[in-house]
Amino acid sequence: MPRRRTPRIFIVSDGRGDTAEQVLKAAAVQFQGRAYRATRRAAVRSAEEVQRVVQEAARAKAAIFYTLVDEETRGTMRRAAARRLVPTVDILGPCFNALDDQFHSARRGQPGLLYDMERDRLKRMEAIDYTLRHDDGQRIHELSRADVVLVGVSRASKSSTCVYLAFAGIRAANVPLIPRIEPPAKLLALDPEKVIGLRINVDRLLIVREARVRDLDHTHLDTYLERREVAREVLWASQLMERHGWRSVEASYLAIEEIAREVMRLRGLRGERRW
Numbered sequence: 001m002p003r004r005r006t007p008r009i010f011i012v013s014d015g016r017g018d019t020a021e022q023v024l025k026a027a028a029v030q031f032q033g034r035a036y037r038a039t040r041r042a043a044v045r046s047a048e049e050v051q052r053v054v055q056e057a058a059r060a061k062a063a064i065f066y067t068l069v070d071e072e073t074r075g076t077m078r079r080a081a082a083r084r085l086v087p088t089v090d091i092l093g094p095c096f097n098a099l100d101d102q103f104h105s106a107r108r109g110q111p112g113l114l115y116d117m118e119r120d121r122l123k124r125m126e127a128i129d130y131t132l133r134h135d136d137g138q139r140i141h142e143l144s145r146a147d148v149v150l151v152g153v154s155r156a157s158k159s160s161t162c163v164y165l166a167f168a169g170i171r172a173a174n175v176p177l178i179p180r181i182e183p184p185a186k187l188l189a190l191d192p193e194k195v196i197g198l199r200i201n202v203d204r205l206l207i208v209r210e211a212r213v214r215d216l217d218h219t220h221l222d223t224y225l226e227r228r229e230v231a232r233e234v235l236w237a238s239q240l241m242e243r244h245g246w247r248s249v250e251a252s253y254l255a256i257e258e259i260a261r262e263v264m265r266l267r268g269l270r271g272e273r274r275w
Contacts, residue, residue: 007036008062012053014073014111017042020065023091044068045111047076054080063087069109123169131166134173135159140186143173148267149190150174151183152198153237154224155208157251157259161198164260168271177237179229188244196263197241197248202231204252 011020017040028036039062041053050073057064064086068074074090081088096107127147133139134146136159143149147170150158158174165172175187177197187195200208209225223229241248249262264271 005061007034008057008060009036009038010053010057010060010062010064011038011040012044012050012064012066012068012077013040013042014045014068014070015042015114017067019114020067020091024065045070045073047072049073050076051080054084054086057081057086058084063089065089065091067091069107069111069113071109120169124167127169127171128163128166130171131162131173135162137175137184140175140184143175143186143190145171146173146194147171147269148173148263149187149195150198150263151177151187151195151237151241151246152251153177153200153205153233155205155212156198156200157256158198160256161251161259161263164256165263165271168260168264170264170269170271177240179233179236183240183244192245193247194267195244195246196266197237197246198251198259199238199241199248200234200250201252202227202234205230205234 009024011017011024013020021038021040024038028034039060041056044050044053050068054064054077064077064081066077066088068077069092074093077088077090080086100107130145134142148165150162150172151174152158154176158176162172162174175183177183206225206227209230213225238248240246247266249259249266251259254262263269
């Protein structure tokens with residue numbers, strides 16, 4: 001009995017080819033025990049490139065699964081494959097046709113849009129993961145990977161601002177400034193442009209801390225709420241910011257999104273969400 005040839009499938013896309021590959025896998029899994037060889041050709045965005053891929057698939061006696069959005073390349077694929085008798089599966093074609101009927105509007109035909117959306121999503125996920133692992137001075141040795149490092153006294157809105165920034169795809173870490181204790185060497189080694197201080201006045205800080213202590217029922221934190229000690233702490237933090245050339249945001253009466261917007265402006269950062 002002659003040995004059965006392993007089928008060849010070309011995955012052709014003007015993007016990365018992930019969509020076509022997933023569709024192929026979803027279909028092929030129903031053919032239990034049958035193997036195939038997949039060859040991916042990504043970023044195919046011209047008629048000439050389509051012609052070359054079709055020629056290659058014809059020589060290999062392969063079928064083509066493709067996701068092309070530009071009308072010129074789609075038309076070239078149909079015509080070239082028909083001439084060379086190469087079987088093709090237009091994965092997006094039926095979807096386009098159905099959505100054309102539903103939306104009654106022209107589609108953009110721009111390659112890479114799905115990848116851009118996925119890239120933004122992955123960037124946000126990575127930023128959120130980084131920010132949560134670098135809250136309140138954790139993992140100081142990795143501060144150099146941050147897009148921005150916020151510093152300030154306890155309850156100056158550092159953590160909440162960092163989380164807000166992370167959801168915009170910005171890796172944000174924060175380090176508390178503790179009275180009479182020099183900041184970590186890893187923080188001082190950073191480019192001062194990367195570090196942003198959050199300032200808060202004594203009256204506002206006392207209000208925020210009193211609310212926090214009530215929530216936690218920590219009645220023994222006398223120095224945390226003693227006005228003179230709080231004033232010294234605020235002054236110490238301001239002096240550190242000036243000494244090390246860290247720019248700052250007066251955050252006493254700003255909402256978190258306003259603080260985040262100002263931090264981004266100072267750092268020249270652009271987030272993934274609209275502000």
